Amino acid sequence: MRQDDHPADDQPDGGAELRRSIGYVIQANDWVVLSDPRNLVPGRHVVPLIVDRKADSTVRKAPARLGNTLTTAQLTELDRQVDKDKKGPEDVASAYAQEHGLVK
Template sequence: MALPSGLEALSYAAAEDKDVFCVTREAARKYGLRSFADLAKQNGKLVFGGPAEDKNRVVGLVGLKDRYGVTFKEFKALDASGPLVKGALKKGDVDVANLFSTDPDIEANDWVILADPKALIPAQHIVPVVRAAKADAKVRKALARLGGALTTRELARLNKLVSNDKKDPDRVAADWAAKNGLTKK
């Protein structure tokens, strides 16, 4: 994708805020689900929930069918890793939910992220985009250090502190940066 004039994408971070397909621990046990490939063994039996676009996009039902041979009993258009899809997964209204890898509710609810051995979902790393004219060597170096320190797991932990524990986002970011040696002493 081309960026507008004057903008530049720098090196991506280790962290990804990626689409993941999750099931409850109970569903994983009941249906023997560990990966997308396992979903095909349950064709026509399970309900998939996610944002409306999942019905027609490759990183959704189209790709699951084409790459893994998976079909679902039903698709429920809900939201993108929000309260509707997470509530539906908790209540059992959907069996498989499209969430984001940094969503703290995955760990909090002991949900299982299904493996994607055929790489249906591409990498979705966090990428800093800067105004090229303003990004001097100091800015570039700082963003590279930040990108190297920030992992998906750590980003999920930080999201939990802000979203679930209601901590101040500025304080959480400042504390994390200091802990990781990313601030001036």
């Protein structure tokens, strides 16, 4: 099994592959996603880091609002836009935030 965070190609070698942060590649190739009921592969979580002394209450509340809105499917699509479509991360994040009412 090959483990690859950012693949150079879209063909798994040997028939099994562990991929992270590129769910759009899995969807685009109609690969089968296996479940992990024993949690052998640890999950990854989006963890916001905020410098508290520089953050007002709006900034401190933003991660909770995002966590209640952002789904895995949406995050996969945002990753695809940045990694495959080569859109700027700031542009993708801003568009998502505006579309979902996270910014005024």
